[in-house]
Amino acid sequence: xxxxxASAFLFVYLExxxxxxxxxQLNEEIRDKEIRLIGADGAQLxxxxxxxxxxxxxxxxxxxxKISPNxxxxxxxxxxxxxxxxxxxxxxxxxxxxxxxxxVKEIRMSPSIDTNDFNTKVKxxxxxxxxxxxxxxxxxxxxxxxxxxxxxxxxxxxFAAACTDVASMEKNxxxxxxxxxxxxxxxxxx
Numbered sequence: 771x772x773x774x775x776a777s778a779f780l781f782v783y784l785e786x787x788x789x790x791x792x793x794x795q796l797n798e799e800i801r802d803k804e805i806r807l808i809g810a811d812g813a814q815l816x817x818x819x820x821x822x823x824x825x826x827x828x829x830x831x832x833x834x835x836k837i838s839p840n841x842x843x844x845x846x847x848x849x850x851x852x853x854x855x856x857x858x859x860x861x862x863x864x865x866x867x868x869x870x871x872x873x874v875k876e877i878r879m880s881p882s883i884d885t886n887d888f889n890t891k892v893k894x895x896x897x898x899x900x901x902x903x904x905x906x907x908x909x910x911x912x913x914x915x916x917x918x919x920x921x922x923x924x925x926x927x928x929f930a931a932a933c934t935d936v937a938s939m940e941k942n943x944x945x946x947x948x949x950x951x952x953x954x955x956x957x958x959x960x
Contacts, residue, residue, distance in 0.1 A: 795836040796851060797824055800844075808837070808847040817843055874953075876906045879929075881921045888925075892932045899936045899956045908951040922950045930954060 800820045807815040807823045810832055818826075820834075827834040827848045835854070838845040875898040877891050895905045907929050909922035926943040933954055940953040 794851070795839065797827065797834050800824070800834060800836050800846060802844050804843045805836075805846045806841070806843050808845065810848045810850075820846075823848075870902065873903045874906055875903050876908065879907070879909050879925065881909055881911065881915050881918065881925060883925065888929075892929060895929070895933055895954065896936050899933065899954065902956055902958075904940070904956075905937070905954045906951055907954065908949045911948050911950070916948065919945055919950060926950060926952050 800823075802820050804817050805820055805823055807818050807826070809815050810830060815826075823846055824834050830848060832848050833851040834846055835849055835851055836844055836846050875895075877895055879888070879891060883891075891907075895907065898905050907926060909925055911919065911922060915922075922945075923943045930937070930939045930952065936957060937954040938957055940955045941951075943950050943952040
């Protein structure tokens with residue numbers, strides 16, 4: 771039983787190692803007859819055998835990495851693979867750090883909203899838009915209010931008119947079930 775458990779652990783451990791690699795063949799894994807070799811400085815060294823290229827990489831204390839496996843002959847480069855992986859992870863991390871996620875904020879109203887409440891909702895929407903977020907403005911109809919959807923549409927158009935200095939209307943008011951909604955986007959969005 772222990773031998774079975776150890777072999778299962780070894781299988782899982784090896785599986786993790788292959789998953790962690792970035793789909794590049796290294797050193798002895800390259801078994802092609804001929805490859806196009808690129809040196810560590812970026813100069814093309816011509817078409818050589820895989821064994822000769824591997825020997826050249828070992829002499830320089832670097833790795834032989836297959837860059838383009840689909841080319842004829844495959845393209846390999848002599849490089850420090852661990853530094854390459856580190857730089858690539860660092861670039862991905864910087865790209866994620868500089869990314870801004872645009873959220874959709876929602877403001878709900880009823881068709882019988884009072885003026886002061888309306889102005890408060892407009893100020894909140896302007897703050898969301900100034901932060902760079904999209905705003906979904908919706909009006910909920912209850913009971914007999916469904917007979918007067920034109921009041922909700924007028925309310926949404928007035929809301930968009932109050933926010934024209936910081937936003938533009940992305941979607942016109944549209945009735946979906948008991949809700950009428952429209953989307954506003956910031957004017958300085960890229």
